[in-house]
Amino acid sequence: MVRVTDVEDEEAPTVLIVDNNQMSLHRLTNIFRQREFNVVTCEDGDRAVDEYIRLDPELVVLSLDIPSMDGHLAALEMREHGKDCRILFSAPKRQAQLAQDATHSAGAIGWVEKPITAASIDSIWSLVLGPIPDAPGLEDLDTIHPVEEMIEVEKDEGPMPLPLPDIAPLALPINPLPVGARTPTKKSSKAKRLLIVLIIFSGLGAAGWYAWSNGLI
Numbered sequence: 001m002v003r004v005t006d007v008e009d010e011e012a013p014t015v016l017i018v019d020n021n022q023m024s025l026h027r028l029t030n031i032f033r034q035r036e037f038n039v040v041t042c043e044d045g046d047r048a049v050d051e052y053i054r055l056d057p058e059l060v061v062l063s064l065d066i067p068s069m070d071g072h073l074a075a076l077e078m079r080e081h082g083k084d085c086r087i088l089f090s091a092p093k094r095q096a097q098l099a100q101d102a103t104h105s106a107g108a109i110g111w112v113e114k115p116i117t118a119a120s121i122d123s124i125w126s127l128v129l130g131p132i133p134d135a136p137g138l139e140d141l142d143t144i145h146p147v148e149e150m151i152e153v154e155k156d157e158g159p160m161p162l163p164l165p166d167i168a169p170l171a172l173p174i175n176p177l178p179v180g181a182r183t184p185t186k187k188s189s190k191a192k193r194l195l196i197v198l199i200i201f202s203g204l205g206a207a208g209w210y211a212w213s214n215g216l217i
Contacts, residue, residue, distance in 0.1 A: 013058035014038040018048040018074070019090065020066050024114060028061055028090075031118050045069025049077045056082065059128065063114075064091045064102060072098075072137075075106035079135040086132060088124075090114055107135030 013036075017028045020043040029039050040055060042048050046068040052060060060078060064071035071089060078085045089111035091099040099111040110127040112120050121128075 009036060012036050012038050014040060014055055015059040015061060016048065016051055016055060016057040017041045017061045018043070018045070018066060018071070019061075019063040020044065021063070024063070024090070024116065027116060031116070031121055032061075034118070043067070045071065045074035048074050049081075052078045052085070053081055058086065060085065060087045061112075062087055062089055062108075064089055064095060064099060072102040072106060075102065075108060076135065076137050076141050079106055080138055080141060084132055086128065088112060088128060090116060104133075105135065105137030107133040107137075109133070 015032045015037045017025060017032070017039060018041070019025050019028070025041050025043075029041060032039050037059070040051060040057065042051055044067045048060075048062065048066070049069070060075075062071045062075055066074070069077075071091075075085075075087045075089070078087065087106060087108040089099050089103055089106075089108050090113075091111060092114045096113070102108065103111050109130060109132060110124050112124055
């Protein structure tokens with residue numbers, strides 16, 4: 001859930017307050033309203049990053065212990081998008097070391113101990129208005145929170161075969177009889193008769209020659 005509290009001045013700076021504790025949200029809203037800030041609040045890390053990108057606020061007050069994405073990681077995501085992002089962490093006393101480490105990693109302007117009061121904000125206001133430190137944790141952001149999903153590339157099986165044209169098979173001539181059983185044509189029968197006649201006449205000629213040469217005729 002995102003809540004917006006506007007002031008009358010249209011040029012007033014905007015503060016994005018991120019905390020899932022309603023008491024802290026209420027207290028911080030009142031503190032920054034007194035400082036003439038437009039106040040936008042939300043309660044989880046993912047939404048906080050989206051709202052930061054949408055609003056580009058002058059200041060972000062970010063709790064370390066928030067759902068969906070912890071404050072340290074959300075701060076790194078914001079710094080990656082906007083190098084001049086001013087981030088002020090908030091954390092209970094028991095998380096002091098964690099808050100100091102996150103402040104250095106994300107290049108935050110500082111951190112404030114919960115429960116936050118107007119006096120505690122006054123005591124660090126010079127840090128809020130000061131220079132923005134570098135964020136060395138950005139170098140490890142992909143290791144902490146990978147941004148690229150592993151995609152399994154399917155194996156290329158090569159070009160698909162082209163479909164064969166839909167052509168009907170050619171009709172072959174039907175010959176129910178084997179070659180040896182085919183009926184002889186008239187031409188082959190006539191040639192056979194001529195061959196027989198030739199053999200007969202040859203035999204008669206040879207017999208006549210034999211009879212003549214022996215004086216029989």
